[in-house]
Amino acid sequence: MPYVCADYSKYKFVNVCWNSENGIATVTLKRPPVNSLTAEFLRELSSLLLDLEKDETQGLIFTSEFDEKVFSAGLDFKELYRPSIDHAKEFMSLLHSFSFRLSCTAYPTVAVINGHAPAGGCIIPLCCEYRIGLNNFNIGLNELKFGILLPDWLSSLMIHTIGSRNAEQAILSGTLFSSEHALRIGLVDEIAPTKEVALEKATAFLNKAKIVNRSLRLDAKLHLRRPILQEFQKDIENELAKNVSLLMSDKVQQSLDAHIKILKEKRGN
Numbered sequence: 001m002p003y004v005c006a007d008y009s010k011y012k013f014v015n016v017c018w019n020s021e022n023g024i025a026t027v028t029l030k031r032p033p034v035n036s037l038t039a040e041f042l043r044e045l046s047s048l049l050l051d052l053e054k055d056e057t058q059g060l061i062f063t064s065e066f067d068e069k070v071f072s073a074g075l076d077f078k079e080l081y082r083p084s085i086d087h088a089k090e091f092m093s094l095l096h097s098f099s100f101r102l103s104c105t106a107y108p109t110v111a112v113i114n115g116h117a118p119a120g121g122c123i124i125p126l127c128c129e130y131r132i133g134l135n136n137f138n139i140g141l142n143e144l145k146f147g148i149l150l151p152d153w154l155s156s157l158m159i160h161t162i163g164s165r166n167a168e169q170a171i172l173s174g175t176l177f178s179s180e181h182a183l184r185i186g187l188v189d190e191i192a193p194t195k196e197v198a199l200e201k202a203t204a205f206l207n208k209a210k211i212v213n214r215s216l217r218l219d220a221k222l223h224l225r226r227p228i229l230q231e232f233q234k235d236i237e238n239e240l241a242k243n244v245s246l247l248m249s250d251k252v253q254q255s256l257d258a259h260i261k262i263l264k265e266k267r268g269n
């Protein structure tokens, strides 16, 4: 049975609950208020994946501390508004490397989506092998509505999950799906009434994975995910430069500004 070496208490934005009986790590995202992704958060998540790999984790479940509210609100608007060029580059590189790493983990992965997961908030679930949603949440890649062209690796993750036809319609219309709709098109694999039930279902999925030889399973996973992994590895420097210049463009910066204002008005700030 795996043996925990890493000090998981060092992490600020996640709580890691390691079950030493079955080797399953439940990682609860807890970056208030809405688990938006900053460079610091992405750096932490990447380092966590390495620790889990070293500890020979048998399965990983992602969920959110902000139950029935938000899984992740996506990229952090505030950090990406008028960033320095160096920060923009670092952010895009961290987003790319974390998403790549999560897409090809040696251990099986599940997302328990216990709240909204718009735009970049959908990245963790899409990189995972299995998705379990709760009722009454929205999920989807609505980036086109922000004037953001998806990186190829992200479109490819969506295509892998819901098929090309559904992905084309979903991405081009910038749709955020209700949980029921997400289930119909395969964006989530199951719906659960509560987080507890969702976690049980996640454990059942991970236990099923155990009956397969670990290294054989990894070979098969990498083979089945080859089209996605190729997109991640294709012309990385050029892709990152494209994303940085998109982020720094007036159009995207104006869109971020507008969204920050909308959120402020909503709160009466």
Ligand SMILES: CC/C=C\C/C=C\CCC/C=C/CC(=O)SCCNC(=O)CCNC(=O)[C@H](O)C(C)(C)COP(=O)(O)OP(=O)(O)OC[C@H]1O[C@@H](n2cnc3c(N)ncnc32)[C@H](O)[C@@H]1OP(=O)(O)O
Binding pocket: 033, 034, 036, 069, 070, 072, 073, 074, 075, 076, 077, 078, 080, 116, 118, 119, 120, 121, 143, 146, 148, 149, 150, 151, 154, 243, 246, 247, 252, 263, 264, 266, 267, 269
């Ligand atoms: C920009 C990138 C450019 C190029 C990129 C190239 C490649 C990357 C590809 C991936 C791209 C992804 C783009 C994104 O992810 S952009 C983010 C999209 N996210 C959203 O539109 C969600 C916005 N938020 C909401 O809809 C709601 O907040 C939410 C439903 C999540 C929760 O609602 P609730 O009513 O519970 O809370 P609020 O009162 O709205 O918010 C609470 C506080 O949280 C702050 N907040 C919300 N979302 C974000 C965010 N994304 N970033 C930072 N902060 C966020 C909100 O302002 C409130 O803050 P305070 O007022 O309390 O300070």
